[in-house]
Amino acid sequence: MQRAPVLKLALTFGLLVCMPAGSIGSSVLGESHKLPQDIGISGLELTLRKLQTTARLIHTTAHPDDEDGGMLTFESRGQGAEVVLLTLNRGEGGQNKTGSELFDSLGVLRTLELLAADQYYGVEQRFTRVADFGFSKTAEETFTQWHGHEIELADMVRVIRSFRPDVLVARFQGTARDGHGHHQASGILTREAFHAAADPSKFPEQIEAGLVPWQAKKLYMDNVRADEDYTLRIDTGAYDNALGESYIEFSLEGLQHQLSQGSGGVRVSPGHHYSYYKLLESKVTTFGIAGGHEQSFFDGIDTTLPGLAERLGAEQSKAPFLMPALVAIQDLASKALADLDPRSPERVAPYLLEGRKALENLTRQVEASSLSPVARIDLLTGLRTKRRQVETALNLALALELEVSVDAPPRRRQPADPTGFAQPQQTFLVAVPGQTFTLTARLHNRGKEVITKPAIQLDVPHDWRVTELKERSGSGENDDSGAQLKEEGKPLQPGDTGDVRFRVTVPQNAPYTRPYWHRSDPQTETVYSIDVPEDVTLPFPPYPVHATASYGAGSLKGEIESVARIKYIDPIYGQEQRPLAVGPPMSVELQPVGQLVAVNRKGEDVLTVGLRNNVTGPVKATLRLELPSGWRAEPESQPVAFAREGEFNSYKFKVTPGEIREGRYEVKAVAEYGGRKYGEGYKVVTRQDLGSFYYYYPAVQRVSAVAVKVPQGLKVGYIMGAGDEIPDSLAQLGLNVETISPADLATGNLSRFDTIVVGIRAYDVRQDVRDNNKRLLEYVAAGGTLIVQYNQAVASFNAGEYTPYPATATQLRVTAEEAPVDILAPQDSVFHYPNEINAHDFEGWVQERGTYFMGKWDEKYKPLLASHDPGEAPLAGGLLRATYGKGTYIYSGYAFFRQLPAGVPGAVRLFVNILSAGHEGK
Numbered sequence: 067m068q069r070a071p072v073l074k075l076a077l078t079f080g081l082l083v084c085m086p087a088g089s090i091g092s093s094v095l096g097e098s099h100k101l102p103q104d105i106g107i108s109g110l111e112l113t114l115r116k117l118q119t120t121a122r123l124i125h126t127t128a129h130p131d132d133e134d135g136g137m138l139t140f141e142s143r144g145q146g147a148e149v150v151l152l153t154l155n156r157g158e159g160g161q162n163k164t165g166s167e168l169f170d171s172l173g174v175l176r177t178l179e180l181l182a183a184d185q186y187y188g189v190e191q192r193f194t195r196v197a198d199f200g201f202s203k204t205a206e207e208t209f210t211q212w213h214g215h216e217i218e219l220a221d222m223v224r225v226i227r228s229f230r231p232d233v234l235v236a237r238f239q240g241t242a243r244d245g246h247g248h249h250q251a252s253g254i255l256t257r258e259a260f261h262a263a264a265d266p267s268k269f270p271e272q273i274e275a276g277l278v279p280w281q282a283k284k285l286y287m288d289n290v291r292a293d294e295d296y297t298l299r300i301d302t303g304a305y306d307n308a309l310g311e312s313y314i315e316f317s318l319e320g321l322q323h324q325l326s327q328g329s330g331g332v333r334v335s336p337g338h339h340y341s342y343y344k345l346l347e348s349k350v351t352t353f354g355i356a357g358g359h360e361q362s363f364f365d366g367i368d369t370t371l372p373g374l375a376e377r378l379g380a381e382q383s384k385a386p387f388l389m390p391a392l393v394a395i396q397d398l399a400s401k402a403l404a405d406l407d408p409r410s411p412e413r414v415a416p417y418l419l420e421g422r423k424a425l426e427n428l429t430r431q432v433e434a435s436s437l438s439p440v441a442r443i444d445l446l447t448g449l450r451t452k453r454r455q456v457e458t459a460l461n462l463a464l465a466l467e468l469e470v471s472v473d474a475p476p477r478r479r480q481p482a483d484p485t486g487f488a489q490p491q492q493t494f495l496v497a498v499p500g501q502t503f504t505l506t507a508r509l510h511n512r513g514k515e516v517i518t519k520p521a522i523q524l525d526v527p528h529d530w531r532v533t534e535l536k537e538r539s540g541s542g543e544n545d546d547s548g549a550q551l552k553e554e555g556k557p558l559q560p561g562d563t564g565d566v567r568f569r570v571t572v573p574q575n576a577p578y579t580r581p582y583w584h585r586s587d588p589q590t591e592t593v594y595s596i597d598v599p600e601d602v603t604l605p606f607p608p609y610p611v612h613a614t615a616s617y618g619a620g621s622l623k624g625e626i627e628s629v630a631r632i633k634y635i636d637p638i639y640g641q642e643q644r645p646l647a648v649g650p651p652m653s654v655e656l657q658p659v660g661q662l663v664a665v666n667r668k669g670e671d672v673l674t675v676g677l678r679n680n681v682t683g684p685v686k687a688t689l690r691l692e693l694p695s696g697w698r699a700e701p702e703s704q705p706v707a708f709a710r711e712g713e714f715n716s717y718k719f720k721v722t723p724g725e726i727r728e729g730r731y732e733v734k735a736v737a738e739y740g741g742r743k744y745g746e747g748y749k750v751v752t753r754q755d756l757g758s759f760y761y762y763y764p765a766v767q768r769v770s771a772v773a774v775k776v777p778q779g780l781k782v783g784y785i786m787g788a789g790d791e792i793p794d795s796l797a798q799l800g801l802n803v804e805t806i807s808p809a810d811l812a813t814g815n816l817s818r819f820d821t822i823v824v825g826i827r828a829y830d831v832r833q834d835v836r837d838n839n840k841r842l843l844e845y846v847a848a849g850g851t852l853i854v855q856y857n858q859a860v861a862s863f864n865a866g867e868y869t870p871y872p873a874t875a876t877q878l879r880v881t882a883e884e885a886p887v888d889i890l891a892p893q894d895s896v897f898h899y900p901n902e903i904n905a906h907d908f909e910g911w912v913q914e915r916g917t918y919f920m921g922k923w924d925e926k927y928k929p930l931l932a933s934h935d936p937g938e939a940p941l942a943g944g945l946l947r948a949t950y951g952k953g954t955y956i957y958s959g960y961a962f963f964r965q966l967p968a969g970v971p972g973a974v975r976l977f978v979n980i981l982s983a984g985h986e987g988k
Contacts, residue, residue, distance in 0.1 A: 099757065101185055103143075103316075107408045108308045110462040112188070114406060114414070115146035116455045117399035117421075120448050121369040122231040124150045124282075125189075126222070126256045128248035129198060130157045130180040131329045132237050134288055135187050135317030136302030137341050141363070142188035144306055144313055148451055149189040150229050153180065154218055154252055158588070159198035159913065161858075162326045163788045163831055164753070169588035171751060171761045172326065173197070174581065177605050178756040179324040186320025190229075192603045194221035195583060195594045200913045201881045202247030203935055205240070205254055211592045212251070219255055219262060220272075225603050226263035227277040230447050233363045234260050235343065236287045244289065253287065260285045260347065278440050283367050285347040296342040297354040298363065303339035314339045323755055328830075328858070371396040374448050381441050388445075391428045395421050395452070402459070411463045412514050418460040419622035425453045461626045465513030468628040470524075470613040472497075472646055473504045473567070475682065475711070494632050495712050496579075496649035497610075498680050502571045504535065505630055505646075509565075509615045511558040518618035520555045522566050525612040531571040558617075570611070572648060579647035580748070580762045582607045589912045589968055606759050609645040644750075644758045652687060652737040653678040654765040655747035660791070660967050661733075661769045662798040662974065663723065664776060670700075670722045671798075673767065675735045676747070677715055679708035687739035689717055694731045696724025706737065723769075728971055731769040770969020775900040776800050777982050783819035785811060785835060787828030787855070790963040792977075799978070808834045816841065821851040821981050826963050829857045829868060839868045846870065847951025851984040856918035856959045870950040871924035873957065878941050880915035880933045887915065887933045890942060894930055896979050899986045903979060907972025916960035919943035931960070947983065954984035 103109065123141055127133050133151055142149040158173030167175045177193075184191050196218045202208045212218060226234070238244040240253030262268040264281035273279070290296045302314040309316045314334055322330040343363075345354045352366035353359070368376055375382055375389040382388065402417040429449050432442055461467075472494050494503060507522045524532055555564050582601040583594035601607045611630035616623060630646040655676040663671070679685050690703040700720040708715070721733065737744045745765050752758035776799050783806045784793045796803045806814070806822065811834055816822065822845065828835045846852045857863045860875040887908040889897060897903040915933050920943030923929075929942040944959040958980065965973030 099182070099185070103309050104185070105462065107406075107411055108310075110411055110414070110459055111308045111403075111406060112143055112146075113455055113459040113462060114399070114403040115143075116148070117146070117452065117459065118396075118403065119146045119369045120371060120374060120451075121145065121147035121233075121364050121367075122149075122229065123147050123233045123235060123363060124152050124226065124229060124231040125235045125237065126152045126154075126252055126259075127237040128154045128246065128252040129160075130176045130183075131321065131324045131327055132249065132252075133183075133187070134237060134341055135183065135321055136314035136339065137235070137288075137300055138187040138189050139309075139313040139317040139320075140300055140302050140304070143309065143316075144304070145362075147364075147369075148229075149187070150192055150225065150231065151180075151184060151187065151189045152192045152194075152222060152225050154194050154248065154255070155196050155198040156180075156193060157198050157327065159200040160327055161788065161826070163328050163827065164326045166789045166791075167326070167751065170581075170585060171749070171763075174751045174759055174761045175326055175753075175756075176324070178751065178753075178759060179326060181605055182323035182756050183317075183320035186317055191605045192225045192229075193605065194218040195596060195602065197585065197588075197592050197594060198248065199592045201879060201917065203881055203938075204242075204247045205250035206247075207881070208247040208251040213593060215255065215258065217593055218251075219258055220269050221603055222255060222259040223263045223269055224272055224277065226259055226282065227272060227280045228603075230280045230444065231282050232367050232369065233284045233286065234282045235363065236285070236346075237289065239287045239289050256287075257285065257346070278443050281349060283349045284345065284352075284363065286343045286345055286363065288341070288343055290342040290344045292340065292342055294342070295344065295357065296359070297345035297357075298343045298360045300341045300343070301338055302341055303334070303337050305336070312336060312339070325753075371399070371448075371452070374445055377444070378437070378441055381437055384436050385432065387431055388428070391424060391431075395424050395428070398424070410514075411465070413463075415460060415463045415515065415619060418456050418463060419619055419624065422453065422456045422460065422624060423622055425449055425456060429453070457625055457627075460624045463513075464515055464517070464619060464624070465511070466517065466615075466617070466624075466626050467510045467512060468508070468613065468615045468626045469510075470505060470507045470611070470628050470630040471643070472630065472632045473506055474633070495634065496632075496647050496680050497570075497572050497576075498649065498651050499572050499576045500574045501682070502569060504567055504569050505611070506565055506567045507613050507615070507628075508563055509558065509617070509626075510563045511560060514560050515619055516560070517558040517562075519623075520558055520564050520615060520617045523614045523616065524568055525614065526570065527576070527610055529573045530576070530610075531573075533569040533571075535567040535569055576610075576648050578649055578748075578760070578762070579607070579609060580760055610648055611646050639754060644752070647760055649680055649748060649760065650744055650746070651679070651681045651685075652739055652744040653680065653747040654689075654735050654737050654744055655763075656733070656735045656765045656767050658794055658798070659763070659767055660795070660969060661767050662795050662966070662969055663726065663769055663771045664799055665726055665728055665771050665773050666775075667800060670720045673699075673719045673721050673733065675717045675719065675765070677706060677717065677737055678747075679713050680711060681708070681739075682711045684709055685739065687737050689735065689737050691719055691721070692734040692736060693721070694724070694733070697731075697733075698722045698724075706739075723771075726771045728771050728773045730969070731771065733767040733769060735765040735767075768969070770971070770974075772799075772969065772971045772974045774799065774971070774975050774978055776978060777900050777985065780982060780985060781818065781820050782981055783816070783822040785822065785824045785828055785832075787825030787835075788831050790826050791967040792823070792825070792963055795966040795974075796981075799974070801978075801981070808832075811835070811838050811841070816845045817848060817850065819845075819850065820985050821853065821983075823853045823981070824855060826855045827857055828855075829863050829866065830859045836866060836868070839866070843870055843950065843955075846953035846955050849952040849984075851954040851956070851981075853956045853958060853980060855963070856916070858918060860918060869957070870955050871926045871948060873923040873927060873946065874921050875918055876921035876943070877917075878919040878921055878943065879917035879959075880919075880935055880941060880944070882935050883911040883914055884909075885915050885933050885935055887931055888940065889930070890932055891928055891930050891947075894928070894947065895986045896930055896947065896976075896983055899979060899982055901975040901979055903972070903976055907975055909972060910970050911961075911965055911973060912968045912970065913964050914961050916944045916958075919959040920946055920957060924948075927957075945980075956980060956983060 156173035157176040236256035238253035350366035402414040582598040687706040932940040
């Protein structure tokens with residue numbers, strides 16, 4: 067997206083936003099969550115540390131939560147290095163312990179979780195375009211799924227050539243020792259990228275686009291033990307006064323935000339905690355090359371500012387101005403850190419202002435020099451990094467804060483509420499193409515120095531229109547639409563605030579704020595399609611509206627940046643805010659998004675279309691369905707009317723299928739408004755401890771017609787675990803399914819159910835399930851059927867002895883969805899009632915066969931199936947059946963929670979049979 071600065075205007079009023087030291091998560095997302103350690107005197111000290119070094123490091127991993135957070139925090143916050151965390155995928159193939167997001171929406175959530183952790187680590191975040199397709203046992207399988215090495219390697223090389231690190235640190239070694247196939251692939255790819263980034267013949271399209279080859283100086287690997295041949299030992303347990311705790315303790319506070327995969331409970335006690343690393347390759351001479359121990363990743367590398375000149379070699383003669391300027395800037399940075407006084411942080415501002423000016427002048431000189439393109443890029447990368455760090459430190463020293471927020475809509479008369487409570491005022495949610503709104507930028511001087519010549523520059527996409535509002539001065543409007551106004555505001559005395567209001571118009575063709583990547587079928591595609599190539603490797607695309615406030619302090623100048631935000635009222639947490647985004651006038655969602663239909667089932671289904679209005683004022687539209695040939699909807703269309711922005715309504719259609727056979731069908735919902743059609747919806751993926759972003763999905767119901775017999779009169783109770791869609795799938799087939807509440811589980815009459823199903827990870831995430839397991843076993847003994855699905859915390863599950871007879875859950879799994887399956891007990895009713903099951907029913911499964919199979923079991927259990935990945939022994943602990951008292955107990959590690967929502971016919975038939983076990987002939 068092309069962007070251009072639009073206005074520079076006088077200020078008269080203000081508030082806050084300054085970038086935390088090293089937190090790219092905040093700068094990319096524009097979120098307002100700021101750690102206490104990144105503001106005030108602590109934030110200033112941490113930023114001043116960064117000004118002392120030019121060290122740059124990339125840490126590579128496979129998934130969110132793989133990273134060595136203690137090491138990252140030590141290097142970024144303790145040593146002042148610039149650090150990038152390069153994560154191959156977004157963890158979208160995993161499971162979710164906290165909510166219903168799966169696949170790509172889970173990828174958005176885990177990206178937000180990792181960015182929250184990154185704020186603690188103090189690092190930038192990058193990704194490649196490959197997706198997490200589920201657990202993999204080998205690197206070979208992983209590379210097969212990712213179509214080889216080149217796609218992900220190209221993205222890694224792009225990051226290395228852009229960031230230009232001194233050191234690469236691989237989390238994994240690239241061997242079977244790493245476990246997960248994605249981990250192994252990560253280690254292999256890091257070694258390849260170390261060399262490929264320096265090779266101009268590799269990915270020449272990047273060179274043509276302006277990147278230049280880069281050779282990192284050193285390559286290390288992690289996953290080394292203390293008793294092995296290590297090169298470097300880092301004490302991440304060292305205490306840091308600016309953080310108030312050790313590096314590993316602080317990093318684990320970040321890790322706890324990665325809750326969707328259960329990473330929130332790790333804690334360590336104060337004291338020494340060591341991470342060990344092995345030097346694999348080096349382009350510089352260090353003691354570690356001979357097998358000795360090093361003191362730092364950067365041993366043998368000059369990471370001082372003057373070192374930027376030294377690395378030019380013979381080319382240094384082309385820039386005689388360079389070394390003296392770098393020495394002077396280094397001296398200013400050292401003096402700023404030495405003179406830092408918690409009681410008077412503004413004392414370091416003169417050094418920083420001088421340093422900013424010197425960096426600005428030196429950058430211009432380097433740009434105009436006769437240095438080679440490679441040398442110029444290398445220098446400018448370092449200088450621009452220092453400029454950003456100086457700006458952050460300067461704004462912290464002067465206690466300046468900038469806020470840019472959308473103004474609340476004019477208050478409207480609210481409808482009466484019979485309860486007597488006032489109705490909440492509707493607030494601006496997203497900007498809509500064609501919409502005009504106002505926003506206010508505020509600069510607040512909370513420090514002790516006078517701030518002179520404050521001015522705002524609003525940065526928006528090039529085709530947006532911006533107008534200054536001068537209502538307070540009575541001078542009307544000033545339509546500038548792209549020029550730079552030279553007017554500057556009055557000085558801001560300590561404690562003063564200045565503000566400017568803008569009127570902003572979004573063009574009709576403005577793109578929505580959404581991920582720059584997508585997959586048409588997340589269950590089968592393993593590499594993302596990239597919609598906005600210039601954003602590739604970023605966590606998310608940048609938000610559309612930003613502002614920069616320039617100001618004077620003495621005879622010198624500084625700048626502070628912020629992203630525009632909306633403010634809204636959360637019914638639980640009160641006033642909240644998130645960055646301004648662009649969205650559609652109508653958000654259309656269709657429920658349920660997946661529908662299972664028995665081919666022999668007659669009659670109609672009720673389909674619900676949800677519609678959210680983002681347009682201010684009364685709105686009229688038309689809603690209709692697009693159906694397969696021969697299908698009918700009643701009514702054919704429905705009129706839609708909204709009174710206000712933010713309003714949500716749902717509309718029901720009766721859908722009667724035509725003649726159907728086993729297969730897939732699609733039903734689409736379309737809203738017609740303003741001469742355009744809208745057929746997708748979005749959700750704001752967020753959590754109270756996270757930032758937010760927008761996930762879009764088509765308003766499509768994927769109908770899976772399955773030839774399945776459903777037992778009549780069977781009543782099923784479902785105990786929800788970590789979240790799955792099996793109950794909805796069963797209800798769609800016509801089964802009588804009821805979710806069992808915690809109260810019913812504790813004291814209710816369980817005998818009213820023929821079969822009870824325990825959802826995935828229920829023993830992991832619900833104390834009441836663990837507490838009432840005895841009631842469930844009593845239910846089985848009295849004649850019921852209990853189906854227990856897998857749990858991830860196998861040690862806790864085994865320790866609880868929750869099964870009726872001894873059985874040991876393990877992490878054994880079958881990851882290949884096409885792996886052969888053998889029926890071990892062909893006479894068992896599970897394979898005959900009410901559906902005949904054969905080998906064809908194991909075709910077309912998605913992502914995996916199953917996980918967390920039993921490894922050992924009492925002879926009273928009967929194994930029903932066996933399966934195995936290529937080259938491995940058969941695993942028979944995935945589906946076990948036992949008689950207990952008068953009833954039936956079944957353990958299932960097979961991934962029905964993925965297969966049923968995906969409408970896999972054979973898996974549907976088999977699960978219906980499992981539900982019917984013990985009730986044959988009833």
